[in-house]
Amino acid sequence: MPSGFSWSELDVDSSRVLVVNEAPLPSGRDFVLYWCMVNHRADENPALDAAIALGNHLSLPVVVYQALRPDYPHASDRLHAFALEGLAELPAACARHGLPYWLELPRSPREHRPRLAELGKRAAAIVSDLFPAFIIPGHLRGAAKALDVPLFAVDASCVVPMQRITEPQLGAYTLRPKLRKLWPEYLGRSFSPRPLKATRAAKQLSPDFALSDAKALRKALDTFQIDHSVPPVPDVRGGRAAALKTLQAFIETRLEGYDTERNDPGRDQQSGLSPYFHWGHLFPGEAARTVLKAGGEKHPGMQSFLEELLVRRELAFNYCTHTAVPRQLSVESLPRWARESLETHRKDKREHLYSLEELDGARTGDGLWNASQRELRERGRIHNYLRMLWGKKILEWSPTPAEALQRMAHLNDRYALDGRDPASVANFMWVLGLHDRPFQERKVLGKVRPMSSLRTAEKFDLGPYLERWARPGDAPVKLPRRRNPKK
Ligand SMILES: Cc1cc2nc3c(=O)[nH]c(=O)nc-3n(C[C@H](O)[C@H](O)[C@H](O)COP(=O)(O)OP(=O)(O)OC[C@H]3O[C@@H](n4cnc5c(N)ncnc54)[C@H](O)[C@@H]3O)c2cc1C
Structure with a gap:
């Protein structure tokens, strides 16, 4: 903890705070910076509230700074549109709390400037988001190396702080x-942000760079160097x-x-x-x-x-x-029973082996699976129950469990609006046995919980789902007669 204050004295729950850079608090700086990476909101945001608490303690204004690069993994029209719709609301939301909001939206990696080090020279301290997956832990580590001011990551993601x-x-x-x-x-x-004391000083601050307009750029997705083959989801706004x-x-x-x-x-x-x-x-x-x-x-x-x-x-x-990011999506991080059982059955003959392209294009011999992949591609989500089945089939149809993990991550994170999240990672691993118990041993899956399309069709009336997501040419889904399915 940098000298001069403790979070609990500032009425901030210290279990939400991770000290990323323990530098001493410098004097003569202009503001405390909230570097917003994950929690794109001004209200109900414990990280922003912690930044304001520190600003008030130091009698400094708080600036909210955000940069959305175009080259994060899977950046596409779909993800950028959803994000920009959220960012477009932030200038007004921040202004209501007396907070300047400085946004940069580089349209190509070449336009991106490593701004944080510059802002760090004007900031007394930087507060950001604690998020244990995707590129965020790496960004925090990189920032800590480039900064000589204290850097804190605050948990604004969980109700009970992760720590x-x-x-x-x-x-x-x-x-x-x-x-x-x-x-x-x-x-x-x-977590309505507490009132900021130095509001007058906040009004006098100006960035040393041109600010981006998320609202305008939402209309100009084609100007970004991102994947234009994954379109925004109609009727779902960020x-x-x-x-x-x-x-x-x-x-x-x-x-x-x-x-x-x-x-x-x-x-x-x-x-x-x-x-x-x-x-x-x-x-x-x-x-x-x-x-x-x-x-x-x-x-x-x-x-x-x-x-x-x-x-x-x-x-x-x-x-x-x-679990450190490099080990999160790894067979080695599974419970021992699952790891050993999958290893025992690693060379079992798979009933079907599909390529990543066949999976991506919803071209398997399982009509229900194809429908769920289509839902993912078009709607950016899969119904929760079918999402489990979707993952289990990828495990059955891939050459190895390790490859199944990579394929799930690729397909989910490319299309899903909620992908690239701890809930993504932990659920891909759940498909392979994480947080689960052993079941009766069988081929390929070993003791890992099986799921089948046929059993799903017995349990539920799939008619309405297939009506929406199945297409002519899909393998027919065997539906039990008593359900009187529409299709
Ligand atoms: C293979 C696979 C991949 C998945 N990938 C993702 C993902 O990328 N992102 C994601 O957020 N969830 C993922 N899940 C978990 C779950 O399917 C989704 O959270 C849920 O379907 C989201 O829809 P909802 O918001 O309508 O959920 P609701 O049923 O309304 O649930 C409310 C909230 O609870 C949380 N939640 C629900 N189920 C789970 C779960 N099993 N694990 C963790 N949190 C849960 C979510 O935050 C959700 O918004 C995945 C599950 C599987 C089996």
Whole structure:
């Protein structure tokens, strides 16, 4: 901790804070910088609130700085459009709290300037986001080397701070009781940013570079050097306003029955909120509080939603927090029983082997799988139950488990609006046995939990799903007669 203050004295929960660079606080600087990488919102943002607390302590204004490069992995029209729609809301949202918002949107890697080191010379300290996956830990490490001011990463992603759970968890069953004990401390907490004291000084600050206009550039996606073959998802908008609207619509129309119907691919009973959590447009604590208020503590839909949002999601963050990025997507990081069992069956003959291109193009002999891949390509998501089946089949149809992991990551992260997230990584690993238990041994999968399209068709009425996502030419899906399917 740099000398001069402690986070708890500033009324900031120190378990949310990771000290990335322990440099001493310099004097004579212009501002505290919030380097916004993950949590693209001004409200309900513990990282921004921590930056303001530090600014107030030092009697300095706080500047929000953000740069969205065009060369992050899988950058495409789809991902950029969603992100820019969120960024377009930030100038006004920051202004409401007296915060200058400085945005840079380089359109090609050559346009990108390593601005942080320059801003670091004007800043007394830098606060950023703690996020244990994708390129974020690497960016923080790189920044720490380039800066001689304190750099803090603050957890604005989880309700119970990741650092409160000090061990990697075996599964939801070990994490759940620990979280439940901590919920009374965390669930009720709101993070409206505290008032900034140095608002007058904030008005006098100016960047030494030209600011970008996200709203205008959203209309000019073709000017970015990104993948133009993955188009924006029609009817899904990014940003906090859209996130809050989606949350409200979920409460009004889908919370009732979420516990019993969530897994049924024929019904759209899920919240659809994961892209907003991934891009930081919505804080999960805020979503949990709103749903709790609407449903009441005993509401079965609400309880089931909190299990997904607070237990399953934070289990994924727990895995990534305790596993370094290079080892996150690796057979070596699986539980021993899964690793050994997959190794025993590594050379088993696969019933089908598809290339990555065949998978990407939804051209397998399994009509239900093809439909789910099509949903991913066109809608940027897959219904949760089918997403599990989607992953399991990729494992069965790939030459090795390690290759299956790479393929899942490539396909999911290329198309999914919520991809490149700890929930992506931990769930690809779940497909191979992480956070799960052994099942009866069989070919290829060994003791890893199997899933089958036929069994899925027996469990649910897939008619409505196939009507939407199957195409002529797909292999027919065997549907049990009693379901009276439409197709
Ligand atoms: C192979 C595979 C890949 C996946 N990839 C992703 C991904 O890239 N990004 C992602 O956010 N989730 C991923 N998941 C988890 C889950 O499928 C999605 O979170 C969920 O379907 C998102 O839809 P929703 O917001 O409507 O969920 P809801 O059912 O409304 O759930 C509410 C929230 O709970 C969280 N949640 C729900 N299920 C899970 C879960 N199994 N693990 C972790 N968090 C969960 C999400 O934040 C979600 O928004 C993946 C699952 C599998 C099996």
